[in-house]
Amino acid sequence: MSTPNRAAAGAHVPQHLVVRTVAIHDLPTGDHPDPADLLDLLPPDAPLAWVRRGDGLVGWGEAVRIEVGGPDRFADAERAWQDVLAHAVVRDEVRLPGTGPVAFGSFAFDDASAAGGVVVVPRVVVGRRDGRTWLTTLSTGAALGPLPRLAELAPARTPAACPGEVAYTDGAVTADAWLDVVADGVAAIRAGEVDKVVLARDVHARTEHPLDVRWALGRLAERYRSCWTFSVDGMIGATPELLVRSERGLVTSRVLAGTIRRTGDDDADVARAGILAHSSKDLEEHEYAVASVARALAPYCSSTNVPDVPFVLSLPNVLHLASDVTGVLASPQGDDAHPSSLALAAALHPTAAVCGTPTAAARDLIARIEGMDRARYAGPVGWFGADGDGEWGIALRSAEVDRTDPHRVRLFAGCGVVAASDPAAELAESQAKLVPMRFALSS
Numbered sequence: 260m261s262t263p264n265r266a267a268a269g270a271h272v273p274q275h276l277v278v279r280t281v282a283i284h285d286l287p288t289g290d291h292p293d294p295a296d297l298l299d300l301l302p303p304d305a306p307l308a309w310v311r312r313g314d315g316l317v318g319w320g321e322a323v324r325i326e327v328g329g330p331d332r333f334a335d336a337e338r339a340w341q342d343v344l345a346h347a348v349v350r351d352e353v354r355l356p357g358t359g360p361v362a363f364g365s366f367a368f369d370d371a372s373a374a375g376g377v378v379v380v381p382r383v384v385v386g387r388r389d390g391r392t393w394l395t396t397l398s399t400g401a402a403l404g405p406l407p408r409l410a411e412l413a414p415a416r417t418p419a420a421c422p423g424e425v426a427y428t429d430g431a432v433t434a435d436a437w438l439d440v441v442a443d444g445v446a447a448i449r450a451g452e453v454d455k456v457v458l459a460r461d462v463h464a465r466t467e468h469p470l471d472v473r474w475a476l477g478r479l480a481e482r483y484r485s486c487w488t489f490s491v492d493g494m495i496g497a498t499p500e501l502l503v504r505s506e507r508g509l510v511t512s513r514v515l516a517g518t519i520r521r522t523g524d525d526d527a528d529v530a531r532a533g534i535l536a537h538s539s540k541d542l543e544e545h546e547y548a549v550a551s552v553a554r555a556l557a558p559y560c561s562s563t564n565v566p567d568v569p570f571v572l573s574l575p576n577v578l579h580l581a582s583d584v585t586g587v588l589a590s591p592q593g594d595d596a597h598p599s600s601l602a603l604a605a606a607l608h609p610t611a612a613v614c615g616t617p618t619a620a621a622r623d624l625i626a627r628i629e630g631m632d633r634a635r636y637a638g639p640v641g642w643f644g645a646d647g648d649g650e651w652g653i654a655l656r657s658a659e660v661d662r663t664d665p666h667r668v669r670l671f672a673g674c675g676v677v678a679a680s681d682p683a684a685e686l687a688e689s690q691a692k693l694v695p696m697r698f699a700l701s702s
């Protein structure tokens with residue numbers, strides 16, 4: 260495989276990107292049949308994925324890689340992507356969201372994090388939406404060739420390898436010490452420094468065998484079907500929280516904040532859903548998160564719809580208070596031009612579901628008391644296309660696979676803290692939020 264073009268932010272991309280999308284059913288007879296599960300197509304190395312309920316995108320190979328960092332990481336990534344597109348020759352025979360040129364991205368939570376951000380333009384993408392499946396090839400330097408054949412492009416199918424035994428150890432802050440971190444957060448709230456702060460912790464896992472990311476993705480996608488299962492450059496997970504979807508002028512954001520653990524007993528869980536829906540502590544946490552999203556979207560929208568009351572989202576491990584905020588993007592010039600989904604994600608990030616209220620003070624407090632670099636946990640992760648439309652989740656219920664040692668995985672979980680928060684309850688909640696990734700790594 261040839262080496263990808265590396266584009267530092269804003270750097271010139273040396274070769275044309277040639278992009279072709281065809282419907283899978285249009286491919287020659289004898290080619291790969293319509294794949295039952297998109298994830299089954301992925302190779303073990305650097306798989307790219309954004310899937311939910313069987314729909315979405317998977318990709319592999321690197322045609323272009325854009326690495327960014329610092330406070331301008333989103334704008335720099337967008338500029339570099341535009342530069343790639345300016346040199347692209349595109350033939351898209353399907354014309355759906357996610358066809359034509361697409362790039363996957365994952366960005367650090369904090370401006371100062373060394374994790375920065377990465378945008379990967381794959382060599383091959385297979386997508387599915389509402390029963391329609393397509394194949395996109397993206398290559399550099401070639402001319403538009405004959406119809407691509409998925410059978411030739413899809414790697415020989417090898418089953419995902421089991422990680423074997425997994426040993427867990429403390430992350431940057433032990434569970435006991437994290438009780439003090441939460442207590443410090445509550446004290447800062449009571450002192451008037453912030454109204455809400457989201458505090459997170461990490462746990463280290465060591466797998467017996469090198470982690471085959473496909474193993475984790477398959478388990479997550481099957482069990483957490485209402486979540487977006489993602490994989491971008493070693494950042495993996497199944498997030499229930501959609502930072503923003505932008506499609507043909509409509510924006511949607513699924514805001515989550517306020518959590519109660521599930522018991523495993525359906526009747527008890529129905530009662531707990533009622534408790535959650537009436538918990539003033541959780542409703543307060545949720546209200547801050549919804550307000551932050553509504554405030555950030557308002558300047559870009561001609562109208563927004565912000566639900567008055569959240570619904571209860573049921574996941575296999577927890578119940579969440581959830582609100583779907585929607586909006587219609589304004590076109591200031593009267594044409595269809597509006598900010599890209601990544602620009603909207605940048606405007607929304609960090610919401611009060613992962614940072615706090617007020618944002619700047621909460622961010623400072625996190626940097627002062629949390630005791631770890633979140634890296635790409637709680638940052639935007641997703642994909643966007645040539646027209647800027649795309650989907651960006653918040654990288655929650657997630658883990659980062661070590662670049663140099665695929666036995667090492669860092670799992671993350673965080674909790675919204677308000678004045679009424681109890682450190683022991685928050686620790687238990689963080690353990691419940693670690694369940695999906697622990698499940699993903701289990702045999």
Ligand SMILES: C=C(O[C@H]1C=CC=C(C(=O)O)[C@@H]1O)C(=O)O
Nearest residue numbers: 515516517518612672673674675
């Ligand atoms: C920060 C996380 O969850 C956020 C999303 C949903 C509910 C949350 C909560 O109830 O605290 C958090 O705001 C995480 O899962 O790491």
